[in-house]
Amino acid sequence: MPIRVTVWGENRHEKKSPEVAKIYPRGMHEAIADGLRKNADFEVVTATLDQEEHGLTDERLKNTDVLTWWGHLAHGDCTDLCVERVYHRVLQGMGLIVLHSGHYSKIFRKLMGTTCDLKWRDTGDKEIVWVTRPGHPIVQGIDDHFVIDEEEMYGEFFDIPEPMETVLISSFSGGEVFRSGVTYTRGAGRIFYFRPGHEMYPTYHNPNVIKIIENSVKWAAPTGGKNIKSGNCPAGWIDAPK
């Protein structure tokens, strides 16, 4: 059975900035989707903020196994209804891959329970991404580090809960460090935050970056939902015939 992936993009920079449009003529979301479509086990669709219901109808989300999320300028424009829908689906088992400035999205902050704040600088630092959990499915096929020649700097303290696993840590030419790949579970859902991806750089054309997103989609795909009884359980319910 294929993994049904929805690649969500804010798609605002691409419309406003010729520089961004030049790097991503069909939008960052389509670049990411193109990268994922090379995996024959994935069924990939895209959705964007300015579509009706942000392209994330109830129907669409019910038919999504893994959702990737890139937003930056317009986190506040995402309706709370949409946030609640995504939240619900994550707890039921949908995977969520949060990309770069998506750290500050409503949905990621809601799932983390923290501000998700950080340091940043957009002057084209060189980023070196180091693998800190070799053998993890998310870094399958990735060398022990890789270099991105120019990226926005994100620096610690990154205000997230202690991760389940810290898979990647970056350094920047300015001397900062950042936990660039971290995993969580919430309810039955698996969540991966992945740092790189500033709109001004061709990061989503980088094979290592796309490979990690592809791996994370496989890792986050649901493996059985939340088949869990809650609420009042009268005495003897365990032995009662179903």
Added chain:
Amino acid sequence: MPIRVTVWGENRHEKKSPEVAKIYPRGMHEAIADGLRKNADFEVVTATLDQEEHGLTDERLKNTDVLTWWGHLAHGDCTDLCVERVYHRVLQGMGLIVLHSGHYSKIFRKLMGTTCDLKWRDTGDKEIVWVTRPGHPIVQGIDDHFVIDEEEMYGEFFDIPEPMETVLISSFSGGEVFRSGVTYTRGAGRIFYFRPGHEMYPTYHNPNVIKIIENSVKWAAPTGGKNIKSGNCPAGWIDAPK
């Protein structure tokens, strides 16, 4: 320097139910506070839902090192303003001890990022509380288990994120299990959830229960706030004179 503790109680059951009032004539919060006041290093005050601003003014919270939280009937009556204030203070370093049915409070769910749902049954199960992290400050002075003769049952699956530490696990006579003592950090704050404490039983007169709350207050007391720069950091800021 003393640890400034605010014991917060919903204080509704006590006013409505003669049975509860008989067990806790001055309210559950005062029983908990009395237990904590025996520690000369604590300065303990109480606050309740029906006080102005729920007794949790900005001033009060700024002067609270550790807040304990018991609520049940009226989670929805707690204003979002109050939730935001507590949330902010936790991220800045205030300790938070969430008790029993407080699992379903707005503030705990916000900090966890999950539903915090569970199974329950109120027919006076015998609860055995097992220590699963001996040597932890929170179980200092506690034997390897202790028994509570009658308590409400809470059963797994408890929809919380993977704890940093699972300090206590309970069994119930019905056969259910529950992670009864779990720790988290959020921002600079430490959080402890502690299960026992149904209003119909004299649980907060139990010396083991009070001892664990006392220990958790010490564990959760702030040790330095969040002295952390966020936002734009221009090139060279690290070496710039302060």
Added chain:
Amino acid sequence: MPIRVTVWGENRHEKKSPEVAKIYPRGMHEAIADGLRKNADFEVVTATLDQEEHGLTDERLKNTDVLTWWGHLAHGDCTDLCVERVYHRVLQGMGLIVLHSGHYSKIFRKLMGTTCDLKWRDTGDKEIVWVTRPGHPIVQGIDDHFVIDEEEMYGEFFDIPEPMETVLISSFSGGEVFRSGVTYTRGAGRIFYFRPGHEMYPTYHNPNVIKIIENSVKWAAPTGGKNIKSGNCPAGWIDAPK
């Protein structure tokens, strides 16, 4: 590509005890292997203590993706050479599933760094196994709990490091609790400890038990080894041509 599974069994009880031999005429290891062989993606072989090199030659281990381990009577008879071989392979990425009394094996204790001691009682307690991480690949297809009518009791404190994930917790009719399914990583390898499986009961004929072992094999299968440089890295090595 199939997952190459080696099911290792001590195979001493089966030879000494008619009761055990009756439940497991070809040995416990063959019962486990039979269960796993139903998965067409697995290539399953068995190995036992009294074979040459305990059936775990260097060659065999190099061709093993996931090793399952059941031992009890004779942990001390396992050579240190064998332990070192398994240890090495785990760090390189081989999955390891440690079953029941294997908690006290040399290899598990070496990987954990603790004594792995626990409470026990062999009087046929009823065990209820509760899922505490729904949606986890290891509990795919498992209900929110299942009952084993008779099993040996294992009780907390289980002297293991804080698990990465606590997937299952058991209660016993005597009132004890136990973290029955816990995950770890060591180097590039994934480790799952799974409690049930006393030799005197037909536990490895239980479909839930077999299903969980099958799931854990899939979860623990290597996804890329430890492609990691260690040691002296002269200045500039990152940018040097490979």
Added chain:
Amino acid sequence: MPIRVTVWGENRHEKKSPEVAKIYPRGMHEAIADGLRKNADFEVVTATLDQEEHGLTDERLKNTDVLTWWGHLAHGDCTDLCVERVYHRVLQGMGLIVLHSGHYSKIFRKLMGTTCDLKWRDTGDKEIVWVTRPGHPIVQGIDDHFVIDEEEMYGEFFDIPEPMETVLISSFSGGEVFRSGVTYTRGAGRIFYFRPGHEMYPTYHNPNVIKIIENSVKWAAPTGGKNIKSGNCPAGWIDAPK
């Protein structure tokens, strides 16, 4: 009650190398001990490899609350008896602070269950140490980062289990990163690994470094031992009179 600290040092470089002896005339261990002695709540003694029983007699360890460990050249010269003694005491609740090249000591590797291997380069990189868990007792009084002008580089992948908490991450001028402050529990004992401290640099005269070691000693001090029953527990033991 004071915290009884034993500062253990290999004390070989100091005897062999005039450069090291110049920085640490009485040995690195005495520099660390001097730093800790400023805390009036500590009772600090030192011990070294070439003393009888490495200065770590059974008596000495029984009277140690927290042990700090620096070794490098001569890990192999530490007797297995000494390693077993320290191991036992940690599981019983003694705190252990492992410093710099102590990552490769027998005791740390035994407690971790991994190789604890890493990358290194000794050409005086500038190290920036970043706080990644603000509010943690171990970083009390530490700014959000601090700089060490010259240090040995340690780089990821650091082959340790996923830490309970990652408190500090360093960057180096060569572009490497390293988890420089990580916490674990083993049995009733708390363990902190802290990276800085190459013998060729005056790192243990750095107030930030000493402050972190001091904080970690307080954090790791025992809070109740391992009062835990193990082994056979006959039916009904829980309710039996003691």
